[in-house]
Amino acid sequence: MKTANLAIVFTDIKGFTERTSRQTLEENQRLLQVHEALLAPLFKAFGGRIIKSIGDAFLVTFESPTQAVLSGIAIQDRLWHHNRGLLEDDQIHVRVAVNVGEVRVESNDIFGEPVNIAARVEGITDADEVFFTEAVYLSMNKAEVPSQEVGAFELKGIPGKIRVFRVPRAPYRVLAPAPDAVLPAPEEASSLPPYGNLALSRVPDSGLDLAVLGQRAAVVGAVVGQGAVAVGQRAAAGAVVVSQRAAAGAVAVRQRATVLGKQARTATDALWARTYAKLPPAITSKVSSTVAGWAVCALLLAVVLLGGALLVNGGGPAMRAIRDVEHATGAEKLTRANEARRLIKLEDEDERNYLDGRLDEALGSMTTAMGFYKKAVREDGSDRAASRLISLLKHEQCGVRVSAAEALASLRLESARGPLKTLADDGGPNEGSGGVLGFGACDSKKAAQSALKRLAAN
Known part of the structure; x- marks a missing residue:
């Protein structure tokens, strides 16, 4: 039997049971994902080892009781930063309790x-x-962690009373302040995190400067976006000029053809007229149509270039925010996800399911994302959601391909028949992953074959 003297930390979310009763399954999953992403990195940053995560509760061990308490302080300040921009119903408030002693491992x-x-x-x-x-x-x-006694408690199943302490709120004062000491004004104190970032400031990439970073990123993004649009507009303008000149050239071909039999104004006109007159009618008509075709191509090029510039610019504020989430990590990812959710709520109603799916995909919640894509196709008739599901048939993870195939089959999307056949014939990476001794292994080829059968049964 192995034993160890460890600090034990328990956490859970205030009012979690009541909250889940009024949430959808997707909202509950999202809450737990955000909760884990906020807390887990801080446990690890202070040397903690997560033993269990059951619903909204964490059981974590530390070799150092000081580090255990500091992790709790960091968590409370991090949640304060997280909650500041959220409605009360969307905020996360947790309890943190710490004990130390010899345990059986x-x-x-x-x-x-x-x-x-x-x-x-x-x-x-x-x-x-x-x-x-x-x-x-x-x-x-005690030099690192301020403390204040709460009292002695009789705890169920525990003999005797247990003295309990708490970490007091900032600002911390071990001694009475000097007569000339300047304390923060009440309004200033209310704008500070409860524990003054005492522990959170020790964590690299803790997210304390996210507001500044976010502003800088927004400025950079705006500059890049404006530059892309400017490039696109210039390229489009150039293409329009080309198309105008090409169209003018096509007109010139026809006009110069009439020079024959008339007095040529220049030697070039005369030469052009004689050469053009010697060509068979079939060729002259092709020359004229070809030059006109160049004009059409030039116009199409203008549209493509300008459209590409708009895509670089981000395709709307919500989609740009989702792309920011895709490239962020840790606490920054969650902060940007909250901003993306806010922007999604401002989008047209028939776009929200698709955008919610893209956001959940950016957060790595593929199951929830699939649900939103299916809902977007069924309820909103979203072509973008249908295209996204089809594109996921090429995903590097076998499980994602299987889920996409099943979703497309349930939606009876004929446009997916070709990509499903390709997957059914060729499969994809990581086929056969998962399972035990060959049982329950992932098989996206089989899933695609099954989906094709369901489409054929339409």
Whole structure:
């Protein structure tokens, strides 16, 4: 039997059960994804090891009780930054409780009374607070973590009373302030995170400067976008000039053909007339139509170039925000995802399902994204959602290809027949992944074949 002296951290979301009762499954999944993405990196940044994640609750162990409490402080400040721009119903508030003691370690799990005490303390912890036991208080570095006693509690199933402490809110003062000390005004204090970024400032890429970074990114994006449009407009203007000249050339061909039998104004006109007059009628008509064709091609080029510039510019604020999410990582990814959700709500109603799907795909939630794409096709008649599902038949992950094939089959999309046949014949990367001893392995070729049968049954 292996034992270890570890600090144990329990966290959970305030009001999670009540919240799930009024949320859709997709909204609940999204909440848990955001919750995990916010907390998990901070646990790891302070040396924590996530033992379990069950619904809205985390059980994490640390070798250092000081680092355990600091992780809780960082989490509360990070959530404060996250919640600032959200409506109350969209905010996340958690409780953090810490205990320390010798526990039994068995196959990625821990057992013992210290675990039970940590769980009981978590039950009395207030939202947005970090509570810890006397054992943590006695063993942690008090110079790094401020503390304040809450009281002694009788906890269910635990003999005797347990003294419980909390991390007080910033600003921290060990001694009374000097007479000339300047304390923050109430309105300034309210604009600060609850623990003054005491621990969060120690974490690289913690997201403290996201607002500044976001503004800079927006400026850069606007400059790039404007430059792309300018390039596209110039190219389009150039193409229009080419097309105008080509059209003029086509007219000139016909006009110069009439020079024959008339007095030529220049030697060039005379030479052109004589040469053109010697050509068979079939060729002269082709020459004229070819030059006119060049004019059409030039106009098409103008449209393509200008359209390409618009695509570079981002295809709308919501889509640009989603692309920002795709290229972001860690806390920045979640901040940008929140901004993207805000912008999606401003889009036309028949575009939102497709954009929600793209956002969930950017966040790596492919199952939820598929659901939104299907809904967009069924309810909104979205061609973009249908095209996206078809494009996912070429995804590098076998499971995504299978889900896309099943979605296309359920939608009875005839436009997917060709791509499905290609997948059914050739398959894709990572075929046969997953499963145990060959059972339950992923097979996108089989999924595509099944989808084709369902289409044939229409």
